[in-house]
Structure formats: C-alpha cells, structure tokens
Amino acid sequence: MTTVAFKTVGCRMNQAETAEFEAAFRAAGFRVVATNSDSCDVCIIHGCAVTAAAERESLRHARSMRRQHPAALILVAGCSAEKILRMDDPATAAVDRLVGQADKHRLPAIVAQALDLPTTATLPGSELTVDGWRGGRRTRALVKVQDGCPFRCAYCIVPSLRPLQTSRPSADIVAAVRRMSEGGCREIVLTGANLGCYHDQDRRLPELLHALADIPDGPRIRLSSIESSTVETAVIEIMAESDRICRYLHLPMQSGDDAVLRRMGRRYTVADYRDRISFACRHLDNVGLGTDIIAGFPGETETEFENTVRVVEALPFTNLHVFPFSARPGTPAASMADTVPASVKRERVRFLNAMGAAKQARFAMQQVGRPVTVLLERVRRGIGSGWTGEYLPARVTGKDLTVNQLVKATVSDSDDGMVAINGRNP
Ligand code: SF4
The missing domain is CATH 3.40.50.12160 (Methylthiotransferase, N-terminal domain)
Structure with missing residues (x-):
C-alpha cells in the first residue's frame, strides 16, 4: 500500500x-x-x-x-x-x-x-464535506466551516490566497458533528479564514452555534478567532446562554492606536474594540479573552506603541499572541516604508509577551476555588493535562484519568498561568 x-x-x-x-x-x-x-x-x-x-x-x-x-x-x-x-x-x-x-x-x-497509481480518487463531494476526526490519540476535532476573507487588511496575504468565499451548509456541519459526537468526540473547534463571515443562506455563525449547541449530548464547542466588526456581540450572547460553548473569545486587536488601525485597514476603532470587550465582560462571568497584536507595523511610533501597551494593560486579556510585523510581498503594507528597526520590533514583542504572561498568570490565579471543565489530552503516570473551557492549560491529578475525558472539578491551585486540580474533586 x-x-x-x-x-x-x-x-x-x-x-x-x-x-x-x-x-x-x-x-x-x-x-x-x-x-x-x-x-x-x-x-x-x-x-x-x-x-x-x-x-x-x-x-x-x-x-x-x-x-x-x-x-x-x-x-x-x-x-x-x-x-x-x-x-x-x-x-x-x-x-x-x-x-x-x-x-x-x-x-x-x-x-x-x-x-502512476491505479486510482483517480478525489475528495468526495464538495471540498468542505470530509470529517477529519477519527478519535484515537486526537481529542479536539477541528471543523472548517468557512473559507475566504472579504476584508482587506493591509498586512494580510490571506484574501489573495483564499479569495473564494465558501461556507459549508449548516445541516451538513450539524450532521458531521453529531457523527463525531457518537464516535466519542468531546470538543470541536470551529475554524475558518474569517469565521465571523460564515453564511449559509440566512444562517450565520450565531444560528450555526445554536444548532450545534442543541445536539443532545453533543461535544463542547470552541471558536477559533473571530473578527471584531462581524457577529461577535451575537456570539457573546449565545455563549452567555449555553454552557456547551467554551467561554473563550479570541478577538484580534492588532494595535491599540487608532492611527495604526487605520493604516492597517482594520474596520474598527480602539473605542469600538474596548466596547466589545466590555460587552463580553458584562455578559460572561469568567471569560477567557485572547487577542493578536502586531508589533512594529510600518510607521509605528513610540507613542503609538505606548497606546497599545496602555490598552493591553487596561483590558482583561488572558492570552496574547504577539507577532513582529513582517512584510508579505503583494500586500499594501509591503510597499509602506518599514520604519521600525528589527531590534525595536523584537523589544516591543518581548515587552508585550511579558505582559501577556503576567495577565495569563493572574487569570489562572483567579480560577482557584472555581469549577472548571478540563478536556484531558494526555495522561502520564496518573497526571492528566489538557485545557479548560476558558483556554487555560490544566494539570489534573487523580485516579482513573483517561485521555479524551472531560473532568469537571474545582481548581485547587495555579502556577505560572496553569491551573492545577489536585485529587479530582467533582
Ligand atoms: S487579517 Fe483576517 S480579517 Fe484581515 S484580511 Fe487577513 S484574514 Fe481577513
């Protein structure tokens, strides 16, 4: 073979x-x-x-x-x-x-x-119809529901690499997730090039989430990142209603300065973004909040960077992905004068990463005494590791732990951004 x-x-x-x-x-x-x-x-x-x-x-x-x-x-x-x-x-x-x-x-x-093999097989049906999850050592199933991005962020090559917008029919996704659930899948992660643009006739991402959350005994549902200015407020409202949807929201901010956001071609202001985060915090008790930030975008001055630092400090982020700006040929940003020296970019990335680590550690500490649900991805010598619904890494000790088990327990301790559950106390 x-x-x-x-x-x-x-x-x-x-x-x-x-x-x-x-x-x-x-x-x-x-x-x-x-x-x-x-x-x-x-x-x-x-x-x-x-x-x-x-x-x-x-x-x-x-x-x-x-x-x-x-x-x-x-x-x-x-x-x-x-x-x-x-x-x-x-x-x-x-x-x-x-x-x-x-x-x-x-x-x-x-x-x-x-x-020169005797087969002409292709993917059966449309490009979005095959379910990748087969159980075994994998726990989370990544489910691609959408492709293509209609936005035009100045630094991003995705719209020209994935110009075609497609969404998998929601009935098809629900049927696939039902099958995965029957096969033992405990968590699905919905992904797309721009997930907030999911569109199947009059059904958008919120309607899809409702349908998935209604699957009896279905898996918990995690969203990969979602763009601010799409359907994020409706998604937050559904998160607040359903305990099936992980309380983790990843809203890429990219910069905390309005002039930089304009140069990036982003579709919101800093005030809009802060409003969304306040909305999430009002509706969701104990929510994990992730974001992406580009450090050293062309022309980013010291003052503009400090504005980003101030916003990061003020908002209750629990997970920061920080990237140094790197020009992609074929994007508008590639022809902007790249005025930020590499050493300054590195220092800005280092500074923001340190802030992100401190914020994650603080959030993990706040979990002590709270109930969480951890999906175990690995078990070795009686110690399980996995992720909480709020997307914190977790270490679980106890008897009879198995991979792909959802452990509901109270957090006993935290260590450097990780929560610990000692002796599994459901
Ligand atoms: S950054 Fe995201 S929203 Fe912007 S163009 Fe790229 S894929 Fe689309």
Missing part, C-alpha cells in the same frame, strides 16, 4: 484541512503514516505563507523530509504554494511539486497521477 505522511504549518484551519486530506487519502486507498516512519512514499507539507517565518518553516520541513526519505515524492500544498514559492527558485530544490489552493483538494488524484 502506498504510504503518505503529512506535516502542517500554520493556523487551525490548515490543521483542519490536513485532517480532511488524510481522510481523503485513506478513502483513496493510501496508508497515512508519521513523518518519521521507516518508509514513506509521499510527503506532503501543508504550508503557510502568512509570515516569512512560516514560509521558511515549510521549506525547512521539505528539506528534512528529503533527507529522511530521499526517494519520496515531496509536495508543498496550500497557501505557500499559491503565490509565494516558485519551482525555479533554488530554495525549493527539495520539492517535487507545488500544489496551490485551487488544486489542493485534488491531492489524492494528483499524487496517484504522479506515481
């Missing part, structure tokens, strides 16, 4: 799509193996192009796979294969073939043709 291994770089949506590819290759008669297995006929790197670092990582994996499996067919698929990489570039010497966004859902057929 022909063996195929996958390596994913990038966001949760890429991970969800890789799970779909794996399912499609199995359905087409391939055997999916780990990248470090002894024998591997095909290696597929599902690459990312959102930052230059992600692009380099895709190529590093290609070179490493070439060293491990010299005779394998090596493909790079997805965003980085779309507009960024070129086969005539020496950097792609380890790669046999690039498969862009439009073709990646035909990967089994492309590989079969390249290896």
Whole structure:
C-alpha cells in the first residue's frame, strides 16, 4: 500500500484541512503514516505563507523530509504554494511539486497521477464535506466551516490566497458533528479564514452555534478567532446562554492606536474594540479573552506603541499572541516604508509577551476555588493535562484519568498561568 505522511504549518484551519486530506487519502486507498516512519512514499507539507517565518518553516520541513526519505515524492500544498514559492527558485530544490489552493483538494488524484497509481480518487463531494476526526490519540476535532476573507487588511496575504468565499451548509456541519459526537468526540473547534463571515443562506455563525449547541449530548464547542466588526456581540450572547460553548473569545486587536488601525485597514476603532470587550465582560462571568497584536507595523511610533501597551494593560486579556510585523510581498503594507528597526520590533514583542504572561498568570490565579471543565489530552503516570473551557492549560491529578475525558472539578491551585486540580474533586 502506498504510504503518505503529512506535516502542517500554520493556523487551525490548515490543521483542519490536513485532517480532511488524510481522510481523503485513506478513502483513496493510501496508508497515512508519521513523518518519521521507516518508509514513506509521499510527503506532503501543508504550508503557510502568512509570515516569512512560516514560509521558511515549510521549506525547512521539505528539506528534512528529503533527507529522511530521499526517494519520496515531496509536495508543498496550500497557501505557500499559491503565490509565494516558485519551482525555479533554488530554495525549493527539495520539492517535487507545488500544489496551490485551487488544486489542493485534488491531492489524492494528483499524487496517484504522479506515481502512476491505479486510482483517480478525489475528495468526495464538495471540498468542505470530509470529517477529519477519527478519535484515537486526537481529542479536539477541528471543523472548517468557512473559507475566504472579504476584508482587506493591509498586512494580510490571506484574501489573495483564499479569495473564494465558501461556507459549508449548516445541516451538513450539524450532521458531521453529531457523527463525531457518537464516535466519542468531546470538543470541536470551529475554524475558518474569517469565521465571523460564515453564511449559509440566512444562517450565520450565531444560528450555526445554536444548532450545534442543541445536539443532545453533543461535544463542547470552541471558536477559533473571530473578527471584531462581524457577529461577535451575537456570539457573546449565545455563549452567555449555553454552557456547551467554551467561554473563550479570541478577538484580534492588532494595535491599540487608532492611527495604526487605520493604516492597517482594520474596520474598527480602539473605542469600538474596548466596547466589545466590555460587552463580553458584562455578559460572561469568567471569560477567557485572547487577542493578536502586531508589533512594529510600518510607521509605528513610540507613542503609538505606548497606546497599545496602555490598552493591553487596561483590558482583561488572558492570552496574547504577539507577532513582529513582517512584510508579505503583494500586500499594501509591503510597499509602506518599514520604519521600525528589527531590534525595536523584537523589544516591543518581548515587552508585550511579558505582559501577556503576567495577565495569563493572574487569570489562572483567579480560577482557584472555581469549577472548571478540563478536556484531558494526555495522561502520564496518573497526571492528566489538557485545557479548560476558558483556554487555560490544566494539570489534573487523580485516579482513573483517561485521555479524551472531560473532568469537571474545582481548581485547587495555579502556577505560572496553569491551573492545577489536585485529587479530582467533582
Ligand atoms: S480579517 Fe484581515 S487579517 Fe483576517 S484574514 Fe481577513 S484580511 Fe487577513
């Protein structure tokens, strides 16, 4: 049987799509193996192009796979294969073939043709119909419900890499999640290029959430990041009504300065953003709040950066993702004068990351004495680890712990941003 291994770089949506590819290759008669297995006929790197670092990582994996499996067919698929990489570039010497966004859902057929195999299998049905979750060692199931972004943030390459807007029919998603739930899945994560733009006729993300939360004994539901200025207030209201939906909201802020937000082409002001966070805090008791911030956007002055620091200080974030600005060719920001020296960007990232760590530690401390629900992803020598609904890492000690178990218990302690549950006390 022909063996195929996958390596994913990038966001949760890429991970969800890789799970779909794996399912499609199995359905087409391939055997999916780990990248470090002894024998591997095909290696597929599902690459990312959102930052230059992600692009380099895709190529590093290609070179490493070439060293491990010299005779394998090596493909790079997805965003980085779309507009960024070129086969005539020496950097792609380890790669046999690039498969862009439009073709990646035909990967089994492309590989079969390249290896002259007797199959022409493609993904069954539309590109969004395969359920990636198969249980086993995986706990969370990533469910891609939407693709494409109609916004035009100046720094972002996604709209040109994923220009087509599609949403998976909600009835199809509900049926798939019901099947996953019957198979033992305890948590699904809804993903999309711009999740807040989900649209199936008159059903938007809030209606989809209602339908998923109504599945009897269904899994808990987590949202990946959602753009402010889409449907976030309706989503917060549903979170407040349903204990099935994890109380974790990731709203990318990117900057706490209005002039920088304007240059970035974001669709809100700092005041709008602060209103959304206040709304969430009024409606949700004990909510995890995540955000993304770009440090050193072209022209970001010391004063503009300090404005961001002040907003981060004032808002009750519990999880900060901070990135240094990196110009993506083909975006408007790539032609702006990049005035912030690399050393200043590094220092701004370091400063914000330190603030993020302190905020997460404070939130973890506030959980002591509160009930939480932890999905165990790993159990070793009687110690389980996983994540709370509010997206804090958790360590659980107790008897009879198993992977994929939802443990409801009171937090006994916290340590450096992690909560501890000692002796499981339901
Ligand atoms: S909302 Fe902005 S940052 Fe997010 S994918 Fe769309 S263009 Fe990119």
